[in-house]
């Protein structure tokens with residue numbers, strides 16, 4: 234398997250998911266993968282980062 238997760242972290246209360254792929258995939262496959270990651274990174278802004286209940290991004294917390 235040439236899929237390697239390089240980093241998973243939180244930034245500004247949202248998910249960041251970084252990965253590496255070998256270049257043996259079609260552009261379409263790679264684009265779909267990036268779309269999936271982007272979707273869940275965006276969705277992470279709609280839930281509480283502590284408990285997972287519905288929430289919203291806040292900038293008033295440290």
Ligand SMILES: [Zn+2]
Nearest residue numbers: 281283284285
């Ligand atoms: Zn919560």
